[in-house]
Amino acid sequence: MSAQRKAQPDPQQLLERCLAAFIASGTIDLSLDRLAQSVGISKRMLIHYFGSRENIEEGAMTLLEDRLRAQFQPRAFAPHTAPKTVLETLWKQTTAPGSRGILLLVMDLSRRAWNGSARAKAFYAEQQRLWVDLLENFLPGRAIVEEVLQLFQGAVLAYLITGDPEPGRRSLARFFSAKRARTARTARPLDPR
Amino acid sequence: MSAQRKAQPDPQQLLERCLAAFIASGTIDLSLDRLAQSVGISKRMLIHYFGSRENIEEGAMTLLEDRLRAQFQPRAFAPHTAPKTVLETLWKQTTAPGSRGILLLVMDLSRRAWNGSARAKAFYAEQQRLWVDLLENFLPGRAIVEEVLQLFQGAVLAYLITGDPEPGRRSLARFFSAKRARTARTARPLDPR
DNA sequence: GAATAGATGTACCACATGGTACATGAGCGC
DNA sequence: GCGCTCATGTACCATGTGGTACATCTATTC
Numbered sequence: 001m002s003a004q005r006k007a008q009p010d011p012q013q014l015l016e017r018c019l020a021a022f023i024a025s026g027t028i029d030l031s032l033d034r035l036a037q038s039v040g041i042s043k044r045m046l047i048h049y050f051g052s053r054e055n056i057e058e059g060a061m062t063l064l065e066d067r068l069r070a071q072f073q074p075r076a077f078a079p080h081t082a083p084k085t086v087l088e089t090l091w092k093q094t095t096a097p098g099s100r101g102i103l104l105l106v107m108d109l110s111r112r113a114w115n116g117s118a119r120a121k122a123f124y125a126e127q128q129r130l131w132v133d134l135l136e137n138f139l140p141g142r143a144i145v146e147e148v149l150q151l152f153q154g155a156v157l158a159y160l161i162t163g164d165p166e167p168g169r170r171s172l173a174r175f176f177s178a179k180r181a182r183t184a185r186t187a188r189p190l191d192p193r
Numbered sequence: 194m195s196a197q198r199k200a201q202p203d204p205q206q207l208l209e210r211c212l213a214a215f216i217a218s219g220t221i222d223l224s225l226d227r228l229a230q231s232v233g234i235s236k237r238m239l240i241h242y243f244g245s246r247e248n249i250e251e252g253a254m255t256l257l258e259d260r261l262r263a264q265f266q267p268r269a270f271a272p273h274t275a276p277k278t279v280l281e282t283l284w285k286q287t288t289a290p291g292s293r294g295i296l297l298l299v300m301d302l303s304r305r306a307w308n309g310s311a312r313a314k315a316f317y318a319e320q321q322r323l324w325v326d327l328l329e330n331f332l333p334g335r336a337i338v339e340e341v342l343q344l345f346q347g348a349v350l351a352y353l354i355t356g357d358p359e360p361g362r363r364s365l366a367r368f369f370s371a372k373r374a375r376t377a378r379t380a381r382p383l384d385p386r
Numbered sequence: 387g388a389a390t391a392g393a394t395g396t397a398c399c400a401c402a403t404g405g406t407a408c409a410t411g412a413g414c415g416c
Numbered sequence: 417g418c419g420c421t422c423a424t425g426t427a428c429c430a431t432g433t434g435g436t437a438c439a440t441c442t443a444t445t446c
Contacts, residue, residue, distance in 0.1 A: 052404085115297075143363060143364075147344070150348045154344055154345065154347030393440100393443100395440080402432085403432075407427085410426100413422090
């Protein structure tokens with residue numbers, strides 16, 4: 001039960017290394033051969049443990065969902081933090097060099113989503129929910145949350161392509177600097193500035 | 194000179210049908226076999242006329258660039274049109290069912306761009322320039338143009354995945370409804386670069 | 387009519403893909 | 417020891433890919 005005969009055969013651990021490989025390659029369209037090589041196991045065994053490539057993808061996606069859920073808990077920021085600060089921090093975090101792989105992978109899943117994949121759509125919806133839950137704690141009203149979210153995603157897109165985080169950072173900063181009074185008719189008490 | 198022996202052999206016309214096929218499939222990663230079938234010619238002849246798949250892609254991308262350049266001329270709107278109206282119209286145009294193929298294709302090229310393809314990056318830069326040129330005529334200042342652009346692209350992303358144009362429309366409308374006074378400190382009129 | 391040059395079809399190739407068949411172990415309980 | 421189950425490697429396969437070899441056909445030019 002506790003320890004398998006050899007070292008590898010724990011599927012969960014294997015899955016984590018698969019996810020790591022997907023992140024390193026920036027896409028979930030990684031061939032089984034390359035995936036196996038990156039994980040340090042034979043393609044033969046990957047199929048043996050997971051049954052099919054689809055199952056590997058499913059597992060990795062779920063694992064990624066868990067990880068992101070943990071990372072973007074609302075508790076990640078102190079209550080009543082200024083929205084500008086929250087977004088600034090999120091942007092810095094997102095555009096950190098070490099995040100590039102995850103970013104690429106998430107965008108790759110978005111691509112699958114807009115190409116029709118039901119699972120990828122669910123992943124996208126989950127991420128959306130996550131960020132809405134996070135931002136709702138710092139922004140007044142659902143509408144503005146969705147707007148910021150769209151701005152953020154557009155900024156990420158531009159960042160990924162150009163490699164330059166500045167335009168995105170500027171836009172986000174501007175968004176919260178521009179006279180943002182009287183923004184939400186449904187403005188609940190949480191409107192600093 | 195004028196008319197070839199048979200009907201097909203005009204490479205330019207062929208290229209247009211290739212682009213149409215790419216648009217119909219929503220991706221530029223269309224196999225030569227499928228492409229040929231869609232165009233109504235044999236794979237053999239595609240290679241014959243264009244030399245390689247890469248050349249076909251290059252030609253189609255250039256053709257697409259031309260088309261989009263024509264579509265998003267600044268003259269597309271009367272001067273001094275309200276920004277809100279401009280964006281509203283652009284959004285309606287973008288989310289029209291008939292535009293979905295082009296949208297998907299452009300996003301597919303964006304994907305190539307963020308995966309490193311130099312040509313796709315150039316395509317993205319060109320589109321960016323195009324939209325900046327357009328929007329600069331109606332928005333005060335480069336910074337706000339870039340912000341709107343990012344918001345727009347994020348909205349497109351969400352629309353493509355969910356199929357729902359409403360959130361994007363709302364965000365754009367909100368952006369221009371919220372007190373948008375005193376926006377650009379550097380509101381110079383017409384600054385190329 | 388003969389030579390030439392392009393158009394076209396058929397068959398094929400090398401390679402990558404996800405996945406399988408089969409054989410060989412290697413450790414376990416008895 | 418003897419089976420039993422699982423782990424593992426090697427070779428393989430069917431399919432799809434971009435692209436080519438070669439042979440044929442057709443129209444134009446001389």
